[in-house]
Amino acid sequence: MNVNRIFAALASLPRRQIIAFLSQTALSTTDLAARFGTSAPAVSRHLSVLQHAGLVSAGRQGQRVMYRLNRDVLLGALAQFASEVDGPLRRAAQPARTPREAI
Amino acid sequence: MNVNRIFAALASLPRRQIIAFLSQTALSTTDLAARFGTSAPAVSRHLSVLQHAGLVSAGRQGQRVMYRLNRDVLLGALAQFASEVDGPLRRAAQPARTPREAI
DNA sequence: AATACGATTAACATTCATGTTAATAGTATG
DNA sequence: CATACTATTAACATGAATGTTAATCGTATT
Structure with a gap:
């Protein structure tokens, strides 16, 4: 999972x-498009x-190509970035704390 | 807290x-810069x-302007975006209601 | 096979973002 | 007060991103 690539994708x-x-x-x-x-x-x-x-997956169904979201990838990237930012200082101070259960 | 603005800032x-x-x-x-x-x-x-x-704060100290990270804002925005993505389907799909600590 | 429909790619124009150097503003120090 | 240092803004050039229309590819239908 490439966090930089994911955030670049989320840029837009x-x-x-x-x-x-x-x-x-x-x-x-x-x-x-509609x-x-x-x-x-x-x-x-x-x-x-x-x-x-890696944020979405494509699956062809007849003529159409259906896209669906890969939640785990997106949430994982958010969590990783959050831990990178949250990490160094806070882990030193408060080992057990996580900002929010969702991420 | 403007999530769009924050993600635009995180784009780069x-x-x-x-x-x-x-x-x-x-x-x-x-x-x-160094x-x-x-x-x-x-x-x-x-x-x-x-x-x-809103991701960083500036404080002048003599000639220098020191910047420091506003962790709460950053982590809050990540959590909010995560809940927006994680929310709709999962809340609808899950028979037991997920506690909404949504920030 | 011929036609129609959906998706993607190509080519193009336009706008936005990023970096550079030069100039300006603010603060401290001799 | 004059000088030096830090930070910001201005002006500019360059590269990237986004959207459009036209063309191509894949699949289904008749």
Whole structure:
């Protein structure tokens, strides 16, 4: 899991919006394009970036390619980054403390 | 706390590196510029972005301006984004309600 | 096989981000 | 007060990202 690549993927607002949509249900490229104002090719490239970062998975179903979110990867990356930032000082001071149970 | 602004700030690799440095200790602009290969003005603008996002705080000490990381803001934003992604489906799918400590 | 539909890639233009050097502002010190 | 040091802003150039339309590929349907 490449945290830098994942955060680079999360850099873009449209991609975070795509993730928000995919957090509810699996969607195809045109589904997402319809939910945005944008074109299918634009969505397709965003999905490609997300996929290479490991954040989404693609599965073809007939003509459509359905994308779904890899929650574990996303949450894992957030947790890792959080621990990198939270780590050095706090672990020295308070070994057992985690900021929040979710991450 | 503006999650979009925070993620936009986290988009940049140099800024995440700055955050990594500041997670260890407070540093001045030139301190950070020395740790990078980059110039002071470049660092200064990155720090400005981070500060407007609320991720770092500045405090002048004599000639120097010391920057330190606002861990709570950063970790809070990560937790909020995580809960947004983690939330909808899991709360709907899980028969037992997940306690919402959502921040 | 021919056509239609969905997805991706190519090519292009435009906008945004990053870094550099030069100039300006603020603070301390001789 | 003049000088030195730190930080920030201005102006500029360059590279990357995003979106558009047109073209290509894959799959299904008739």
